[in-house]
Amino acid sequence: DVKVTQSSRYLVKRTGEKVFLECVQDMDHENMFWYRQDPGLGLRLIYFSYDVKMKEKGDIPEGYSVSREKKERFSLILESASTNQTSMYLCASSPLQAGDLETQYFGPGTRLLVL
Amino acid sequence: AQSVTQLDSHVSVSEGTPVLLRCNYSSSYSPSLFWYVQHPNKGLQLLLKYTSAATLVKGINGFEAEFKKSETSFHLTKPSAHMSDAAEYFCVVSSYGGSQGNLIFGKGTKLSVKP
Numbered sequence: 001d002v003k004v005t006q007s008s009r010y011l012v013k014r015t016g017e018k019v020f021l022e023c024v025q026d027m028d029h030e031n032m033f034w035y036r037q038d039p040g041l042g043l044r045l046i047y048f049s050y051d052v053k054m055k056e057k058g059d060i061p062e063g064y065s066v067s068r069e070k071k072e073r074f075s076l077i078l079e080s081a082s083t084n085q086t087s088m089y090l091c092a093s094s095p096l097q098a099g100d101l102e103t104q105y106f107g108p109g110t111r112l113l114v115l
Numbered sequence: 116a117q118s119v120t121q122l123d124s125h126v127s128v129s130e131g132t133p134v135l136l137r138c139n140y141s142s143s144y145s146p147s148l149f150w151y152v153q154h155p156n157k158g159l160q161l162l163l164k165y166t167s168a169a170t171l172v173k174g175i176n177g178f179e180a181e182f183k184k185s186e187t188s189f190h191l192t193k194p195s196a197h198m199s200d201a202a203e204y205f206c207v208v209s210s211y212g213g214s215q216g217n218l219i220f221g222k223g224t225k226l227s228v229k230p
Contacts, residue, residue, distance in 0.1 A: 040222055042222040043220040
């Protein structure tokens, strides 16, 4: 089974802190994604990566950055956390192969509270 | 551009009665469509996907969805609801057009199941 793990289930940070959210997948997937999930808004794509050291902006990249130094690990960074970044953050990965390109496998999520 | 609209934010059914979760999509080319489920405090799990093969797609846990091009719909159904079906369901369309298998999520439908 594909396993996507996220470093923390719950996190509480203060405004202005630098925050790192880590995601690791164990299936050698090329693509990795970071979403945030807010009630009534569904999931919105923050950043994605299709290869090591490659990254692309999603729909709401402002206030975030990412890092992908190794294929299995994709980190989301909040450079200076703000209260409007309080949310559930979901990481996902998908393979780069015909027929299964789009199926994304999700981690359990990190619920971040910024005070 | 692709988009997806879930017509109900909340659906409530009694155990043993049919489930219908409605989804309409917009796509400039033949889309891939998905339903994902999220149980409380869990990550998202793929229920089923349509990728231009059979228009009636069977998924896990007795769910199925029918792709209707003329109505631009992809409604999710189940003949008989179980208590364990209580969760949030997301209708999703692929956003092919250069990006690496990115997905566009609907805002979600919360399904409640009454005993």
